[in-house]
Each structure stands twice: as C-alpha cells, then as structure tokens.
Ligand SMILES: Nc1ncnc2c1ncn2[C@@H]1O[C@H](COP(=O)(O)OP(=O)(O)OP(=O)(O)O)[C@@H](O)[C@H]1O
C-alpha cells in the first residue's frame with residue numbers, strides 16, 4: 001500500500017480561456033475542480049494504476065470537506081487530520097489557443113504546533129501497513145521547514161521507502177535526512193545547489209551531490225526532455241519522442257506516482273523510472289491536473305529509451 005502525504009492540499013481549479021489577458025473579463029469555456037495539492041495528484045494517479053492508496057495531511061473548512069468527498073469517490077482512503085483553518089484553492093488558467101498556463105496559488109491556512117504534532121503522531125501508525133511513502137509540495141504556514149525530516153526519519157526507522165518531491169528550503173532540509181528518492185525538476189535542484197544544470201556534466205555532478213547526501217535513488221526531471229537518474233550501475237538519461245501536450249501541470253506528481261507504484265510492486269530501478277516517465281507523459285494528455293489512463297501509460301511505456309551517461 002502507498003501513503004501519499006499532502007500537508008498543504010488544495011482544490012485545484014482549471015479554467016480553459018482562449019486569448020487570456022490581464023484587465024479583461026472572461027467566461028471559461030470549460031472548468032474542472034479537483035482534490036489537489038501535489039500529493040493528492042500522486043494519490044489519484046497511483047489509484048488509477050490499481051494500487052491501494054491512503055492520502056494524509058491536514059485539511060479544514062468547506063474546501064477540506066470537498067476534498068474528503070472527492071477522495072471517497074476516487075476510492076482513496078483518507079487519513080487527513082482536521083485543522084481549524086480553511087483549505088486553499090489554486091487556479092490554473094489554460095489558454096490552449098496561445099499555449100499558455102497562468103497559475104494563482106493561495107498560500108493556505110496557518111497551522112498550529114498542536115495540529116501538526118497530532119499529524120506526526122498518526123503518521124507512525126498510518127505507515128505500518130504501507131511500503132512506500134510519498135510527500136509532495138510545500139508545507140503550510142506554521143509548520144517548520146525541517147518537518148519532512150521528521151517524516152523521513154520515522155519512515156526510515158520502520159523500513160519504508162520515502163519519496164520526497166518538494167522544492168526550496170523544504171528540499172534542502174529534506175535531503176539532509178537521506179530520503180530513498182528525490183525527484184526535483186532541474187530548476188528546483190539548481191536553486192537548491194546554487195548551480196545551473198544544463199550540461200550532461202552539470203547533471204552528473206548534481207546527481208552525485210544527492211547521492212553523497214544519502215539519497216539512494218536521485219532523479220532530475222526535465223519536462224519534455226525526460227529525466228536523468230542515478231541507478232545502482234550508473235547514471236542514465238531517459239527520453240521519449242515528443243507528444244502534443246494538453247496540460248503538463250502535475251506531470252512531476254504523476255511521475256512520482258508511477259515510481260511509487262513500481263517500487264511497491266518490487267520492480268527493477270530501470271522499470272521504476274520507465275513507469276514514472278510513462279505516467280508523466282500520460283498526464284500531459286489530459287485537461288485535468290494529475291490524471292492518466294492505464295491505456296496511455298502502457299502505450300508510452302513502449303516508446304521510452306535510455307542512454308548511459310556515466
Ligand atoms: N511536455 C512534455 N512532454 C512529454 N513528457 C513530459 C512533458 N512534461 C513532462 N513530461 C514527463 O513528466 C516528467 C516530469 O515532468 P516535469 O519535469 O515537468 O516535472 P515537474 O516540473 O515536477 O512537474 P509538476 O511539478 O508540475 O508536477 C518528465 O520527466 C517527462 O517524463
């Protein structure tokens with residue numbers, strides 16, 4: 001079973017608006033509202049692939065209720081801890097005509113130390129029945145930047161694989177605890193290590209940095225250019241032919257979901273990355289953020305190629 005942690009979930013609203021511009025009034029031609037926040041995208045995609053999934057974190061208010069209802073419909077077990085604040089709403093305005101995506105992300109509620117301590121206590125119990133734990137996205141206000149380190153420590157002490165997908169200070173802190181896998185995109189990682197990651201050499205150096213920090217399975221993703229991963233026998237770049245994109249937001253979350261599912265099924269490292277990539281690619285084909293179909297994932301699995309870099 002997989003546990004997907006989302007400490008700062010959201011209702012993700014996507015509006016489809018052609019020729020979007022500032023200072024004008026628009027009526028969307030299509031819209032969706034999804035239980036979102038990066039970890040809930042992970043949960044949904046892992047569930048679509050057929051895994052038993054638990055989602056946990058902190059939620060509150062009417063927006064929190066919407067999320068719990070949505071999880072139930074999707075067949076995901078909710079172990080969210082209730083908080084006083086109101087769960088946030090995040091908006092993505094997609095302009096398919098001009099190929100742009102404009103995001104407005106609410107910061108989310110402030111959380112008290114009592115609230116996040118209750119979560120910490122429950123976390124140790126929830127993961128007993130899980131073999132893989134994912135934690136994605138930012139932390140809500142009031143939760144210390146090193147919070148993921150606590151989760152990683154608990155998960156490691158119980159022999160669980162921990163996949164961390166976050167950025168900035170949270171990633172910098174999290175890496176120190178040596179999570180099983182991290183999967184920053186190249187922008188996120190170059191910000192944390194303070195160096196550009198554009199050449200093959202930069203990439204190898206960055207993966208080595210993560211390995212030396214104690215990450216068993218570091219991966220750097222590059223959007224449509226695929227990803228580079230440190231596998232037990234060397235560093236490999238994975239790539240695939242270009243696809244026509246509908247909405248690429250959430251491809252990294254889908255990637256994590258694919259990796260978590262493959263790890264939970266005991267797959268080889270190469271197949272862990274391949275399933276991650278196929279999910280990331282499949283996600284680009286849907287209007288909804290964090291969405292795949294098994295058919296597309298199977299089809300994309302066939303066209304992924306790899307090249308040894310070191
Ligand atoms: N435009 C695209 N075309 C094909 N595959 C893509 C595209 N964008 C993403 N992918 C696939 O998804 C994986 C993860 O994408 P990306 O590097 O954009 O993650 P990310 O920036 O973390 O995304 P997010 O945080 O929005 O979920 C890539 O390694 C690739 O396999």
Ligand SMILES: [Mg+2]
Pocket residue numbers: 165185252253
């Ligand atoms: Mg990402």
